[in-house]
Amino acid sequence: NNTFSTLFVGQNLIKLKEVDSTNNYLKNLASNSEPLPEGTVIMADNQFAGRGQQESVWQTEPGKNISTSIYLKSSFLPISKQFYLNMAVSLAVSDALSFFLPSPVAVKWPNDIYYNRKKLGGILIENALTGSIIKSSVVGIGLNINQQAFGNDLSRKATSVYQILNKELDLNLILEKIFVYMEKYYLILKSERYAILHSDYLNRLLYFDIATSFIQNGQVFEGRIKGVEDSGHLIMEVDGNIRHFNFKEIEYIHTN
Numbered sequence: 001n002n003t004f005s006t007l008f009v010g011q012n013l014i015k016l017k018e019v020d021s022t023n024n025y026l027k028n029l030a031s032n033s034e035p036l037p038e039g040t041v042i043m044a045d046n047q048f049a050g051r052g053q054q055e056s057v058w059q060t061e062p063g064k065n066i067s068t069s070i071y072l073k074s075s076f077l078p079i080s081k082q083f084y085l086n087m088a089v090s091l092a093v094s095d096a097l098s099f100f101l102p103s104p105v106a107v108k109w110p111n112d113i114y115y116n117r118k119k120l121g122g123i124l125i126e127n128a129l130t131g132s133i134i135k136s137s138v139v140g141i142g143l144n145i146n147q148q149a150f151g152n153d154l155s156r157k158a159t160s161v162y163q164i165l166n167k168e169l170d171l172n173l174i175l176e177k178i179f180v181y182m183e184k185y186y187l188i189l190k191s192e193r194y195a196i197l198h199s200d201y202l203n204r205l206l207y208f209d210i211a212t213s214f215i216q217n218g219q220v221f222e223g224r225i226k227g228v229e230d231s232g233h234l235i236m237e238v239d240g241n242i243r244h245f246n247f248k249e250i251e252y253i254h255t256n
């Protein structure tokens, strides 16, 4: 009974009350029931073992938020360009949420969704490879929508659409927008218009070309983000020199 106005994303929709992780569920489905239609979506009210970037856990209040995974047949994508899928997804999610919020949503490198310098959500993309060729991708998206409050250590760093608007939104309306924009940016990716994705991504990157404090191995330093390489590595100016950073190398300092 779904009426998403998309060509393929969300047309095959599997809704679950509870699952370990929608990414795990979709990966298993893809390997056991080939061929799975492109754009198949898993949605869950609750995940009891939701996963985040860098082996972190992803926990949200059941029934209140978006936990979803999308299956893409990304075999056209050269491995050297795989970060462009992260860019496409970040753009889709930030465009979709910006539609509902008073000011634009930002992307924090590499692919966190931010609003008012607080985290609204995150993305976990897992590619299935044969050798060094991408076969398909599972795009996991977790967004804080109707959750009203966060636990102690999170309340400084996390926010939700509810906290911004002071009202609950229909999750399906937001999903619809995400799927529509996902399709748009995925087709840009598929047609190899990399430069568009690259410049759109930089345009909404949090702290782009703004002096910001970072921390690396306990050392605080000031830098300016200047760009992102095709590999996804961050290009920064530090003390007049250009430096490159890998994904786990640095952290931002939360100032609020």
Ligand code: BTN
Residues within 6 Å of the ligand: 020, 021, 022, 023, 024, 047, 049, 050, 051, 052, 053, 054, 056, 058, 066, 067, 068, 069, 112, 121, 122, 123, 124, 140, 141, 142, 143
């Ligand atoms: C992060 O910010 O670290 C990424 C969070 C990604 C969470 C989503 S929720 C749906 C999908 N299933 C998972 O287990 N993780 C992703």
